[in-house]
Amino acid sequence: MRRFLYLILLFGSLSYAQEKESDLKINKTEEKLKVEEKSFRADPFDALAPAKAAFYSAVIPGLGQVYNGSYWKVPIVYGAIGTSAYFYIHNDKEYNRYRDAYKRRLAGFEDDEFNGLLTKQNLIDAQKQFRKNREYSLLFIIGFYILNIVDANVDAHLNQFSITRDLSIQTKFEPNYLSGKPDYGLSLNIKLD
Numbered sequence: 001m002r003r004f005l006y007l008i009l010l011f012g013s014l015s016y017a018q019e020k021e022s023d024l025k026i027n028k029t030e031e032k033l034k035v036e037e038k039s040f041r042a043d044p045f046d047a048l049a050p051a052k053a054a055f056y057s058a059v060i061p062g063l064g065q066v067y068n069g070s071y072w073k074v075p076i077v078y079g080a081i082g083t084s085a086y087f088y089i090h091n092d093k094e095y096n097r098y099r100d101a102y103k104r105r106l107a108g109f110e111d112d113e114f115n116g117l118l119t120k121q122n123l124i125d126a127q128k129q130f131r132k133n134r135e136y137s138l139l140f141i142i143g144f145y146i147l148n149i150v151d152a153n154v155d156a157h158l159n160q161f162s163i164t165r166d167l168s169i170q171t172k173f174e175p176n177y178l179s180g181k182p183d184y185g186l187s188l189n190i191k192l193d
Contacts, residue, residue, distance in 0.1 A: 053156035057149045064152025068159055073151065080144040088137035095130035098123050167191075 046052075057064030061081055062074040101111040102123040114123065172185035 049160065050153045050156040053152040054149050057152040061145060061148045064149065065155070068152060068155045070155055073155075077144070077148045077151075081141060081148070084137050084140035084144060088134055088141060091130045091134035091137055095127055095134055098126040098130060102127065 053064035053067050055064075056067050062077040065071070065073040065077065097113075101114050101118075102120065104111045105120055105123070118126070168189045168191070170187045170189060172183075172187060174183045174185070176183045
């Protein structure tokens with residue numbers, strides 16, 4: 001009985017020890033790939049970063065640019081929206097001023113500001129002009145607000161690209177001996193590591 005057990009153990013260990021060489025090579029390459037996968041991991045990017053940046057800019061203009069790290073764009077955003085808002089307020093005040101003077105004339109009263117200077121038709125024309133300018137200013141406010149959101153979104157998309165390669169531009173200037181005129185050139189070089 002003992003001999004039988006020894007034979008079973010001996011054959012079992014021998015059959016386990018004898019693997020095919022191809023199986024060993026496959027196992028080694030799989031282990032190398034696993035080690036390489038662990039050592040090489042690309043920096044994960046936040047897939048929601050563009051949506052977050054756009055949302056932040058929609059809530060508070062310029063906040064998406066701050067989220068992206070483009071702090072220098074914030075004064076441009078507020079300058080564009082603020083200037084448009086200033087002209088909207090200015091044109092609204094002027095429109096109301098001319099409208100009130102026109103209404104006073106229609107009611108039969110004299111207006112102190114434009115009496116003798118402007119006719120009723122001049123007051124109507126001024127109202128039309130300031131109303132049109134007010135509407136343009138409102139369109140500019142809305143346009144710059146939307147542009148702010150789009151800029152934050154696009155900037156967040158572009159921040160996900162790696163720019164670690166060495167990119168250079170070289171100019172070339174060589175004399176052309178056949179024509180006697182200089183040859184100018186420009187080359188774009190990408191250095192890959």
